[in-house]
Each structure stands twice: as C-alpha cells, then as structure tokens.
Amino acid sequence: MSEMQMALTNTAGITSVMSFWVFVASNGFKNRKDLLVKIGSWTLTLAFVAVTAAIITRGIDAQRFPLANLYESLLWFAWATMGAYLALAKAYGVRQLGWLASLTALLMFLYGSWLPQSQHDIQPLVPALVSYWRWIHVPPLIISYALFFLGGLSGFIQLYQAGRIASLITAAATVSLAILAVVLGTFTSVETAWLQILFAGASLVGMIISFKLLRRIDKNRGDSKLAETYDDVSYRCIAIGMPALTFGIITGGLWANHAWGTYWSWDPKESMALVTWLSYAAYIHLRVHRECSAEKLALVSIVGLLLTLMTYLGFNSLGLGGLHSYGNFK
Amino acid sequence: MNQESEKIYDPKTQSSLKNALASVQLTIFLMSLTALTVLIGAWCPQESASGKEKVIEQFGADTAKLLTQFGITDIYHSPFFLSLIAMLTVNMIACSFLRVFPRIKLLQKPLPFLSGKDIGKLPINTSVELKGNDQSALTALAVRLSARGFKVATSGDKLLAEYGRFGRLAATVTHIGLLTLLVGVTITSWTGFSGFQPVLLNSHLDFSQSEHSKLWVGKLPTWTVRVDATHREDYPTGEPKQWFSKLTVLDTQGKEIKTQEISVNNPLSYDGVDIYQSSWGLDHIFLNFNGKEKRLDLQPMGKLYAAFLPLDQNSVMIFSVRADGIIKVFAKRPDWEAPRQLGEITKDKPAKLGPVTISLIRVMPVTGLQYKCDPGLPITYVAFAFIIVGVLMAAIPHRHVWVSLETGSKKEGATGNENKTDDMAPSKILYFGGRSVKAKVGFERLIKTLESQMASEFGIPKVEISEAQPTEKLNAGHTNESSAQKKKEHVLAGSSADSNAKDAQGDS
Numbered sequence: 001m002s003e004m005q006m007a008l009t010n011t012a013g014i015t016s017v018m019s020f021w022v023f024v025a026s027n028g029f030k031n032r033k034d035l036l037v038k039i040g041s042w043t044l045t046l047a048f049v050a051v052t053a054a055i056i057t058r059g060i061d062a063q064r065f066p067l068a069n070l071y072e073s074l075l076w077f078a079w080a081t082m083g084a085y086l087a088l089a090k091a092y093g094v095r096q097l098g099w100l101a102s103l104t105a106l107l108m109f110l111y112g113s114w115l116p117q118s119q120h121d122i123q124p125l126v127p128a129l130v131s132y133w134r135w136i137h138v139p140p141l142i143i144s145y146a147l148f149f150l151g152g153l154s155g156f157i158q159l160y161q162a163g164r165i166a167s168l169i170t171a172a173a174t175v176s177l178a179i180l181a182v183v184l185g186t187f188t189s190v191e192t193a194w195l196q197i198l199f200a201g202a203s204l205v206g207m208i209i210s211f212k213l214l215r216r217i218d219k220n221r222g223d224s225k226l227a228e229t230y231d232d233v234s235y236r237c238i239a240i241g242m243p244a245l246t247f248g249i250i251t252g253g254l255w256a257n258h259a260w261g262t263y264w265s266w267d268p269k270e271s272m273a274l275v276t277w278l279s280y281a282a283y284i285h286l287r288v289h290r291e292c293s294a295e296k297l298a299l300v301s302i303v304g305l306l307l308t309l310m311t312y313l314g315f316n317s318l319g320l321g322g323l324h325s326y327g328n329f330k
Numbered sequence: 331m332n333q334e335s336e337k338i339y340d341p342k343t344q345s346s347l348k349n350a351l352a353s354v355q356l357t358i359f360l361m362s363l364t365a366l367t368v369l370i371g372a373w374c375p376q377e378s379a380s381g382k383e384k385v386i387e388q389f390g391a392d393t394a395k396l397l398t399q400f401g402i403t404d405i406y407h408s409p410f411f412l413s414l415i416a417m418l419t420v421n422m423i424a425c426s427f428l429r430v431f432p433r434i435k436l437l438q439k440p441l442p443f444l445s446g447k448d449i450g451k452l453p454i455n456t457s458v459e460l461k462g463n464d465q466s467a468l469t470a471l472a473v474r475l476s477a478r479g480f481k482v483a484t485s486g487d488k489l490l491a492e493y494g495r496f497g498r499l500a501a502t503v504t505h506i507g508l509l510t511l512l513v514g515v516t517i518t519s520w521t522g523f524s525g526f527q528p529v530l531l532n533s534h535l536d537f538s539q540s541e542h543s544k545l546w547v548g549k550l551p552t553w554t555v556r557v558d559a560t561h562r563e564d565y566p567t568g569e570p571k572q573w574f575s576k577l578t579v580l581d582t583q584g585k586e587i588k589t590q591e592i593s594v595n596n597p598l599s600y601d602g603v604d605i606y607q608s609s610w611g612l613d614h615i616f617l618n619f620n621g622k623e624k625r626l627d628l629q630p631m632g633k634l635y636a637a638f639l640p641l642d643q644n645s646v647m648i649f650s651v652r653a654d655g656i657i658k659v660f661a662k663r664p665d666w667e668a669p670r671q672l673g674e675i676t677k678d679k680p681a682k683l684g685p686v687t688i689s690l691i692r693v694m695p696v697t698g699l700q701y702k703c704d705p706g707l708p709i710t711y712v713a714f715a716f717i718i719v720g721v722l723m724a725a726i727p728h729r730h731v732w733v734s735l736e737t738g739s740k741k742e743g744a745t746g747n748e749n750k751t752d753d754m755a756p757s758k759i760l761y762f763g764g765r766s767v768k769a770k771v772g773f774e775r776l777i778k779t780l781e782s783q784m785a786s787e788f789g790i791p792k793v794e795i796s797e798a799q800p801t802e803k804l805n806a807g808h809t810n811e812s813s814a815q816k817k818k819e820h821v822l823a824g825s826s827a828d829s830n831a832k833d834a835q836g837d838s
C-alpha cells in the first residue's frame with residue numbers, strides 16, 4: 001500500500017469516527033442540535049471524499065479496477081454507505097440516520113483494518129477475475145448491500161419513532177449477535193459450525209421475539225411524523241437497492257456465462273444473493289399489498305439486513321465459502 | 331383494504347380456487363419458502379456441484395446419509411423445490427392476468443381535474459392566498475412542475491400534473507420478464523446440453539459425455555475439436571495470469587472448419603455450442619533415461635507440478651515441473667531432512683546425474699474445456715433485460731398534483747381555518763396538493779418547496795402543510811398498528827371526491 005493511500009484511508013477512518021460522535025452528540029444536546037448535525041454532515045462528507053480518493057489511489061497503484069478482494073470491497077461498502085446517506089440527507093433531511101451510517105462505515109473500516117496484511121497488499125488477479133465484467137458486476141452489488149443496510153437501519157429508527165422500544169432492542173441485540181458471529185468467524189478460530197448456529201439461531205429467535213414484541217408500545221417515545229418519514233426512507237433505500245442487486249446478480253450471470261458457459265451454478269454465494277433478492281421481492285410485495293403495518297415492514301427490512309450481512313460477510317467468514325474471492329481470504 | 335385492486339379484481343365475485351391462486355399472501359408465503367429452501371441449499375454442499383464426498387467430509391457419513399434421504403444434498407432438483415417453483419409460476423400467472431396486466435388499461439383512463447375543496451382532501455395539500463387576481467401564479471406553477479419532470483395538463487383555472495406514469499408498469503414488465511425467464515430456462519433444459527472434458531495437447535474433444543436433463547429432445551453434435559496448442563501465461567510472481575488453447579473444429583470427415591485461440595473469458599462458438607477455457611494443468615512428462623523413454627504422471631503442487639519416481643524402498647526421485655517446462659530434479663531419503671536438488675533439466679539441456687543422463691522429451695499439458703449448448707439463451711437474456719428494467723421502474727414514484735385557482739375566502743377551503751382576519755374582500759386562492767404513495771417524504775418536500783416559492787412570489791406566506799384530517803375515526807380498528815400508510819389510504823378511500831382518481835391509485 002502506498003503512503004498516500006494509507007493516509008487517505010486513515011483520514012477516512014478517523015473522520016468517520018468523528019462524525020459518528022458528533023452525530024451522537026447532536027442527539028444529546030438539543031439546543032445545539034442544528035450546529036452539531038451540520039458539523040457531523042461536513043465531517044462525514046470529508047470522510048466520503050477521503051475514501052473516494054483512497055479508492056482511486058488504490059486503483060492507480062494497482063493499475064486495475066480497485067475492487068478485487070474483501071478489503072477493497074469494504075472500502076467500497078463504506079463509500080456507498082456514506083454516499084447514500086449524504087444523498088438521503090439532502091433529499092429527505094434525515095438526521096438520525098447520520099450516526100448509524102457513520103457507525104456502519106467505521107465498523108467496515110475497522111473490520112477492513114483488522115484483516116491480514118495479504119488483504120491490504122495489492123495482489124495480482126487470478127485468471128477468472130481478469131475481465132471488464134468485474135467492474136460491471138461487483139459495484140452494483142456492494143452498493144445494493146450498503147443501501148439494504150441503510151434500509152434496515154432506517155427500520156430501526158422507524159421502530160423507535162413508533163414507540164416500539166422493546167421490539168427495537170430485541171432486533172438490535174439480534175443484529176449485534178449476528179455481527180459478533182461474523183467477527184468471531186473472521187478473526188478467531190472458533191469452530192464455524194457453532195458460529196453458524198449463533199448467527200442463524202440468534203436471527204431466528206431474535207426476529208420472532210421482535211415481531212411478538214411489536215404489540216408493546218411506549219407512548220412517550222417517538223414521533224409519528226418521523227416514524228412515517230423513516231418508513232419512507234427505508235422503502236426508498238430498498239426500492240433503489242433492489243434494482244442494483246438485480247443488476248448485480250444478472251450481470252454476474254452474464255459474466256459467468258461468458259467465462260464458464262453457465263449463468264447459474266448454484267454456487268453458495270450466488271444462492272445466498274438469490275435468497276436476499278427473494279426476501280426483498282417479498283418485501284416489495286408486502287408493500288404493494290398494503291396489509292402490513294409500517295412497523296412490521298421495518299422488521300422485515302431488518303430481516304433483510306441480516307440476510308444481506310450473511311450474503312456479504314457471513315458466508316465466507318462462517319466457512320460456507322464458494323468461489324467468490326472478494327469475500328474470501330483465509 | 332385493497333380498495334383499488336377490487337375495482338379490477340374482486341375476490342368476492344371469483345371462485346375460491348382462483349381467489350387462492352391469485353392471492354398475494356400466497357406469493358409472499360411461497361417466496362419466503364423458496365428463499366428458505368435456497369438458503370438451505372446454499373448452506374449444504376450440493377452433490378451436483380461439489381460431489382457426494384464433500385457432503386460426507388463436512389458432516390460425516392451418518393448425517394450425510396440423512397441429508398441425502400431428505401433430498402437436502404440435491405435440493406434444487408428435489409420434487410419439493412420443483413413443485414415450489416411450479417406453484418410460484420401458477421401464482422404469478424394467475425396474479426398477472428387477474429391483477430397486474432389489467433392495470434395497463436387503467437393507465438389510459440384520464441383523471442378528473444379537482445376543485446379546491448377536493449384538493450383539500452388529498453393526503454398532501456396546501457393553499458396560497460394570492461396578492462392580486464393573479465393568473466400567472468398558475469402558469470408559474472405549471473412551469474415549475476414541468477421542470478421537475480411532471481406532465482402538465484390545464485383546463486381553465488385547473489391543472490393536473492403527473493409524474494412517473496410509466497413506473498406503474500413496473501409489475502407488468504418484471505413479471506413478463508420472470509415468465510419469459512422460465513420459458514428460456516425450460517427450453518434450455520429440454521434441448522440443451524453441457525459438459526467438461528480435460529483434453530491433452532493434440533487430442534480431441536467430443537460430446538459423447540455430455541450431461542443433459544432427463545426430459546431431453548435435443549441432439550449432440552457429430553463434429554469434434556482438436557487442441558493444437560495450449561499454454562499458460564504467468565505473472566512475474568509465478569501466479570497464473572491467463573490460460574490459452576488453440577482449438578480447431580473438425581467435421582466428421584476430419585476437415586478443418588474453424589480455428590481459434592480461446593482463453594478464460596474468451597470462448598469459441600460454433601454451431602450453437604460454446605467452448606470455454608475453464609482450467610489448465612500439466613498432465614505428464616516424457617523423460618529419456620540413458621535412451622530409455624519413461625512417462626511420469628504429474629500432480630499439481632501449489633504453483634508447480636511434481637512427479638515421483640521411487641528408486642528403491644526408501645528413496646524417491648522428485649521431478650518438480652514449472653509451467654514453462656523447466657524441471658528440477660530432487661532426491662529424498664528418510665535420513666535427509668529435506669529433499670536435495672540434484673540438477674535441472676530443460677528442453678535443450680539434459681541433466682547428468684552420475685552415470686545417468688536424463689533428458690526431456692516433452693511436457694504434456696492438459697486443458698480443461700467446458701462446453702455447453704444453450705438454445706434458450708436469447709430468450710433468457712431478453713428476460714434479464716425485462717427484469718432489470720422492471721425493478722428499476724418500480725423505484726420510480728408515481729405522483730399526481732392537482733391545482734385549482736379559485737375565488738373565495740380561505741375559510742371555505744378544506745384546509746385553511748386559521749385565517750380569521752381575512753374575510754374581507756374575496757381574493758384568489760391557489761389550492762394545490764397531490765399524492766405519491768412511494769417516496770412520500772420527497773413529495774411532501776416538493777409541495778413544501780413549491781408552496782414557499784408560490785407564497786413568496788405571488789402571495790402571503792403560510793407556514794404548514796396540513797394533512798387530511800379525519801384519521802383516528804376511520805382507523806379505529808387498527809389501534810395497535812399505527813401505520814401511517816394505512817391511515818392515508820383510509821382517508822383516500824373515504825373521500826368521495828377522490829373516487830374517480832381512486833382507480834389510478836395502485837402504486838403504493
């Protein structure tokens with residue numbers, strides 16, 4: 001890694017930490033709120049610019065499109081999360097999402113920085129990845145994952161604003177356990193079978209309990225107008241993430257067909273992307289059908305977030321691999 | 331609940347079977363079940379992809395047997411999965427014809443212009459009291475709306491603007507795509523074939539070992555393919571960069587028809603069959619030991635290939651071969667810590683090891699060729715295009731804005747009631763409002779912006795946007811679930827003035 005690239009990546013990491021704390025503070029100090037939100041947004045914009053530059057520098061250093069392994073994809077993920085948040089903030093004026101978006105980006109930076117050195121180094125491509133299809137196929141996928149994350153995070157805020165605190169806490173704990181499983185799977189040698197059980201078990205039990213707890217409403221919390229806003233933001237993220245995912249899956253098929261003569265081979269990662277796609281198709285139909293409350297839809301978007309996490313990081317870290325190298329490094 | 335769709339498709343008047351087949355609940359249930367099945371398939375190694383051994387290796391013989399019994403190790407070919415897909419198909423066809431396609435007709439039906447009173451009942455609405463008797467406010471609003479991509483129609487003092495109408499076709503386009511995909515996949519599976527064959531240099535690929543589905547009406551080609559040359563290109567580090575094979579197509583008489591060099595990502599196509607470079611290796615070497623020829627089979631060892639030649643009980647000779655044909659010769663004995671290098675052999679330089687001279691006759695590469703014939707592919711690609719376009723269209727919000735310029739005091743408007751001082755002279759009021767079931771927040775902001783622009787240019791500013799009022803009463807049955815979406819819908823459904831506009835309103 002060149003020094004320039006290192007400096008830019010570090011700047012992006014540090015500024016995302018700063019914007020996280022400023023956004024958090026903005027929720028605490030009511031009378032300074034506007035100012036703090038402004039500072040937070042500017043810091044996050046800075047982080048966004050820095051990571052954009054870091055990605056470009058890496059591309060120049062490597063003399064290729066810089067999206068070929070897990071580390072590079074994490075940079076892209078952070079980039080897309082921050083970019084999408086900034087766009088949403090501009091279009092909708094959503095502020096509370098700020099700290100969650102910063103948090104997501106900084107977790108991705110941390111995760112990336114803990115990866116082994118071989119991931120940080122610029123390495124030559126294996127024959128299968130030498131193709132212009134790589135930059136057609138992968139960026140839309142990473143962008144869709146980032147949008148689905150934001151969709152799920154908006155779902156959390158929707159739950160808060162609708163006073164569904166108990167359900168919110170359960171869902172947050174569920175997602176945390178899933179993240180824990182992924183982190184343990186990546187950085188420790190804990191038996192992956194246990195981690196698979198942790199991920200799947202926590203998701204299943206946690207989400208069922210969250211759905212049951214929707215009946216408990218804390219009337220003193222939240223703001224129904226904002227609940228509506230975040231419901232809409234969540235839907236927007238998913239409505240835009242869905243075409244990106246569809247495009248990514250289909251171009252992946254075209255690439256595979258071009259390279260190996262089959263557009264679908266039920267590779268685990270491929271299948272997992274299909275699971276995610278189907279779950280968001282179900283979400284869209286739940287929406288269109290209009291028999292589902294906004295809170296239930298928020299929980300469905302969180303289920304989607306779990307599946308996205310599974311597709312993006314879970315499958316490789318929990319030992320379920322497949323031939324997709326950008327998620328693989330062990 | 332589903333007020334709009336009942337106009338086209340009323341479950342009450344349909345038979346209960348049709349009813350069940352065309353239900354969206356069923357769709358969601360089937361989709362979730364399919365997702366779950368695919369999830370299990372992703373978790374458990376599939377026999378068809380990675381072989382039975384992988385399953386046994388991962389789970390042990392007993393569990394593997396159980397998994398096989400339940401069809402989990404070949405889940406995508408299991409009757410359960412196939413019938414799930416069949417049910418989804420039936421459900422989709424039923425829904426498409428009963429619910430989705432009929433909507434295309436509705437798009438042609440014009441919507442009415444609305445009066446100020448009716449505009450006040452729209453989910454998002456506002457009004458601006460104009461300074462003078464100002465027709466130009468209406469024109470300015472029309473200009474602003476068209477600048478934002480709205481299609482504007484006017485009639486006297488009324489205006490109706492629409493945005494993203496073709497987004498309404500999202501479901502139609504996507505579903506046509508999905509049905510087309512099924513057609514393409516079915517054609518391929520009934521008439522196509524595929525396979526993999528490792529082929530040595532100067533040997534032939536034929537199609538006798540092809541795989542195809544049980545229900546098959548296709549036929550295999552009689553022509554063959556000869557491998558004329560094949561090599562590997564490396565990075566300076568020794569990692570493989572690219573594999574190449576020069577192929578010649580031969581007809582049944584052995585006549586050469588076509589020659590082409592293929593590489594990964596760059597296949598040969600002939601007569602509907604595509605041949606892909608999918609792997610590469612060295613198969614064996616021929617060495618000459620003091621005039622005696624010997625063939626040694628190679629095994630891949632990291633970046634290299636190796637052959638083993640046992641000399642006696644304890645010692646073994648190891649030939650380590652690089653992809654470019656340079657061979658290093660080692661010997662290994664149990665009392666040596668590591669193998670010792672004895673010499674190097676290249677094409678023109680034999681190695682002298684004591685009394686033995688070893689020279690290289692040839693290194694035999696093997697190229698892994700994947701082939702397939704996929705007659706449904708063009709249809710599948712068309713389907714892909716439809717699906718991508720369809721889901722993109724689903725992200726487009728469908729929006730309507732109604733505007734009416736009327737004379738009167740603000741009191742009479744459905745929304746205004748705060749303007750007590752204003753009942754002197756009748757003045758002109760610009761009512762406007764609309765709806766956008768997708769991306770509501772953005773739409774509200776749009777109306778807010780327009781409102782403040784209108785107010786600052788043509789009128790007296792008014793601060794808030796009001797929501798249509800009687801929500802609690804209508805929503806009484808649903809106290810537990812404060813879905814804002816639902817409320818709005820009830821309001822819409824409850825407003826009689828909106829009944830004309832109602833059927834156009836299916837794009838939540």
Ligand code: HEM
Pocket residue numbers: 281284285288354357418419421422423425426429430433500501504505508720721724836837838
């Ligand atoms: C397999 C059975 C399926 C059935 C029975 C079904 C049924 C429906 C129905 C009834 C609608 C509502 C149409 C309307 O109100 O205008 C709809 C909308 C839609 N469906 Fe499906 N669908 C199926 C599968 C899928 C899949 C797999 C996708 C893939 C993404 C999909 C994408 C869409 C889209 C994009 C819309 C439009 C949503 C919108 O307007 O926002 N459908 N579907």
